[in-house]
Amino acid sequence: MFAYINFPKCFLSFFCYLSISTIAFGQSQKTEQDLLAIMAKYQTVGMSVAVVKNNKIIYTKSLGLKDIAEHTPLANEDIFRIASISKSFTATSLMQLIEAGKFSLDDEFSELIGFKINNPKFPNTKITLRMILSHTSSLSDKNGYFDLDVINPNKNPNWAASYNDYEPGKGYEYCNLNFNLAGTLLEKASGERFDQYVKHHLLDPLGLYGGYCVDSLDNKRFVTLYTYNNEKNIFEPSPEAYAPKSEQISHYIMGYSTPVFSPTGGMKISATDLAKYMMMHMNYGTSNRIKIISKKSAQTMQTKLSDDEGYGLALRQITDLIPGKTLIGHNGDAYGLYSSMFFQPKEKFGIVVITNGCKTSYTNDFNDFLKESIRSLYDNLIAN
Template identity: 60%
Template sequence: MKHLLTILFLLLFGFQAQAQNRTKERLTQLMESQSVMGLSVAVVKDGKLVYTDALGWKEEGKVALQTSDLFRIASISKSFSATSIMQLVEEKKLSLDDDVSDLIGFKVQNPKFPETVITLRMLLSHTSSLNDSEGYFTLDAINPAKNTNSAKVYNEYEPGKGYQYCNLNFNMVGTIIEKYSGERFDQYVKKHILDPLGLYGGYHVDELDESRFATLYNYSRDSAKFIPSPAAYASRKTELATYQMGYSTPIFSPTGGMKISAPDLAKYMIMHMNYGKGEKAKIISKKSALEMQTPLSADENYGLALWKTDQLISGVALTGHTGSAYGLYSAMFFDPEKKYGFVVITNGCDPMEENGYIKVIRQAVNVLYEEWVKP
């Protein structure tokens, strides 16, 4: 029996070594065939992190990318905000059907539909009828006392009866988390999600090790060059000096400002894959996790900061989110039933698309699926 177990171990080790070598070779070829600065990836299989790697540059031509490097992951950040909301709902501090006007402290109402309440659920699912036409870096954009053009943030359709992806939705969500938890937004997420799961990262750039930040680059097709985006990790010390709890929250960007490594993002993904239970802690209930993963619209397949797709890998149903900002592109997608998933992050690439996804991201995910999961 012992001899048989040894043989099985060696076979498994051999398979993994071969898969690692093939994956690195194929990802390297992918990066060489397109314009890519750096690529950090992670694979979860059978509910466990089985592979992680980093290729290319953290700083162009100077510093190689490492798996421990941090990225501002853009809109995948929204799921951290939604997870926080579900925790507060479970504590009965909030309800998904609460009127946002009551929660936020000023009138949030589509003037074309004055009888229709805009709810917290609508913010989380992008069905609020809001848009980003007045910006989203401050709540002044939608506050009628601060912006005479605030009516422009509302679309022509009735709240709850249409879909438009809107970053302002989630900067408002972050503010609501702050008001009803009594904790500053960045500190809430760290204390209630990151720390229990044993993850390094956060929304507050000044509290993180800046030597671990992967420089983000916008790619210029005209010059075929990568242009650094220092604003991605800009300090918030000045804004914090006059910070107003329950209003200044957008400076942390609940909609896109999480900084984390690919392996730690994969460990966070495992929590959602296991319907709220991470490797080290239970973060939300199964009911809450299922609610986040269940699409509210058959047209958009978007739930609460997570959506379903079968186009990232053709014909394979996955749940997750993408991100794009400052030249970065990211993806976190998983199958909660078969217990596998992928994280792919690039700190800069040619933003060519394929099947509605950034080509480099989509092709990298397919490489990981073919080498580690596909029967």
């Protein structure tokens, strides 16, 4: 456990790194000063950002600390567990298999996964893959989501507790279990272990460093995540964010043990590489002439299924983050980390913001630290 250290701006400035910049020095300086002010306001441990304008990364910056105890400065090549933004990697991978003719979005999920996925209150309503990927399946996390036994009638007599009271397809509830199931389907249909599939078919083609398997990554690049303890007024590290999975993997069952890698939140990647991945979606499935998914698949992921939630398939639309702009993306929240990836596909701009710990609040269900950081980056680097 470590007390928060309120670093003065001049000290934090020493730990700033700029690897990509096509903007004027004065503009960069103003941007940095504004970010430091936001960090001070929310007592932020560290943050990494990346900004895309006119379809190019124009700015990357890392500020503050990677590790409080070691007093290690945060750098652009460091990687974070990015939480729920990870869901879009899972959905993108599944779109590849749909394009390959393995299944369709409207196939019944029970038939795809190999055991019964059916809301007992609505036994005649099938739950489809589209419902799973859009959080309209009527599944919930109240029974847990860290393994598939919680919903498998063959393993758990209390499986019915994993369902809500509304009919599948006629309601929305954000649910992590949906995407641990989706990741399992990816593994069953591809014959490739989940983490390896994502590496071979998304990360490697795009030239990105990261992945879902902790044991396959350089642990020296992991950014320590911190939760804020309000009672003690300190930041506490969350080592479980990068807990080794060697023991679980040694007993791994293909097509069932997939939640070990957390398809719902376990991607580890830097802000800069996340921005490169974001550009692929911003360009409807293609980046630097490398096609990851078709334009049709990308548009399907980005199209909201209801006006109330704005959620598509692992991507959501949001209209109140930057006034007058409809943005598409996702955010994440786990182990003290807060992350955000949003882009505008027609205007070709996007912003990634990640912090490994801060004392924040929420307005209209959106993290205030992330919102202020995104607006500051937009005002300084994109609007001007």
